[in-house]
Amino acid sequence: MALSSKATPLIKDPERLESRLREIPTEPGVYLMRDADDHILYIGKSKKLRSRVRSYFRDPQSLNPRMELMVRQVADIEFIVTDTESEALALEANLVKQHQPHFNVLLKDDKKYPYLCITWSEAYPRIFITRRRQLGREKDRYYGPYVDVGLLRRTLHLVKRIFPLRQRPQPLFKDRPCLNYDIGRCPGVCQQLVTSEDYRKTVQKVAMVFQGRTRELEEILTGQMEQAAEALLFEQAARIRDQIIGLKSLAADQKVSLPDDTVSRDAIALAADDQHACIQLFQIRAGRLVGRLGFVADAQSGTPGAILQRVLEEHYPLVDPVEIPAEILVQHDLPESDLLADFLSQTKGRKVTILTPQRQVKADLIEMVERNAGYELARNQKFADRNAQAMLDLATLLDLPDLPHRIEGYDISHIQGSDAVASQVVFVDGLPAKQHYRHYKIKTPTVTSGHSDDFASMAEVIQRRFRKYAKADEENWTAGHGKARSSDPITARAALNADWPDLIMIDGGKGQLSAVVNALRQMNLLEEVKVVSLAKRREEIFLPGASFPLQSDPEQPGVQLLRRLRDEAHRFAVSFHRQQRTDRMRRSRLAEIPGLGHHRQKVLLGHFRSIDYLREASPQQIAEVPGIGPRLAQQIYDYFHPAQTSD
8 A cells, every 4th residue: 555655754744744644554564664765775574564664763873874864765655455464575675686675675786795596597507606696587596695706616617527517608610509508518509409308307407406405316226226217228327327426426525514504504603893883604414514605784773683594584585495495593682583584484395493592513513604604794994994994095095085985087098099999997995896897998089009199098988988067057067956055065066966976096107197087177167076096107196287296105005005996908908909999800800891881890800709600601502691682692602712602
């Protein structure tokens, strides 16, 4: 049921707030907090909706800072009544997964822990390791996040040796399989020598490994081996036997062995400081530790038990029901352990027990998980301290008013002017924020093959980056955003633009810096943007208008931060330049064929993968490409086979 919305936050209108609260029933269900723009801020559940929602507004200052900020933005409340608390938990999980509200994101996605992905949305699923979890395709499955990256890579490598799987993201040859097929490592996916159904059956066995169901898989394979032997299919039985041996060696590689191998269980514990909580979840199957997952949460988001409960509520809805263990050991009592246990039991189809062990083996296991979480927290603190020290040193060195929260780095890459490109990389709080990276193709007419101009290229990039912020008309600019004009333009601009940098670093010396300064001056932004350059040879920092570099030590923390930013900008620019150069070289010969424009060149290369494959194709094969008729196909064939054309 939705309630009518007004722009004023409810906390500023006590009469309307009380009216809304009275309309909320005392039944179990889910509530949705919305802001003045009708965006969902938070989704929660409760067995008594009215009491839970009222608790947010009774004393907002007693809430943690994160929830207090949310409450101050709530302009509307929506609720959905359910029959039971378990239904409310299930509905909340689905709605959170669908809408991803900002204040529901307890776990931090810092790209530190990798996942293993199986792309079930494809006919021939791929298996790979990634640090970015994409939720766009519902059929794809992600396992993790794994703390032990080395063990994950070794496991995947061994799995690819045990089972015949596709070994390459792209085919090596167009019309035949590669050596992996000949030695039995790949079933010939590139040439579709195996059906999609049969290949998916193999991938399902691999998924069982990462679900911790290795022993169950061994039993299934043992039965298949015996059936093959009885049918006198000895080669097939031998292959299955080798897979069983490989799985046993995989299980032997695990580091921890625990008693009671008849129960599958997860053990979860955390260690926290004033800001962050590091959570570790150990997956024990058949008496062995098969996975160690890691999460990072906001320590101020609730009590330790509430944090653990939220982690479990976010984790288990994303896994297959068969992966939910029969027993979950927790470090602290959960606020709603019975509700979570009922929900997991209904999802799994079998009873799931949540325990807080106090003694003997299970308590020792929780203590081990807590100790590992403590080590991870200490490592995070050390890393955070290093970044904080570097930002403080850089702010002191450059005389910045505040710590540089967002730093942008720019670099140019080309070979004597050809395929000139630029990179923009972003560090947020001293860490790479790759979602904000950008690259540019240089469009300056004077930059051509054989003639480079780094100064003009850098000026062009800065103009393209900041032209939307140009202060041609400050009053119109602020009025267009519906904001009052601020006496401090820097504060006003930062408030309106989340991507406004605190510092810009240019890779180069005084020449590149002067070009950037002139570009910013033309846009009336020079007074609002702090810009420096870092020269490569002596790691010298130049400030606008200064004839000599800034007095600094190349090894001091602030300079090291700029060096990391500069190296990342250089890496990103060079990789994009190589990509552009490769594409141009692939298209260069095709451009000589009359009637073959850019689009058709791209279609041909996408179909044949390379010029070599296209050269070996017959006119009939070329004509099969969409948009290439028989006449043009013959022209392309004649171009590559001039000796065979008639006089």
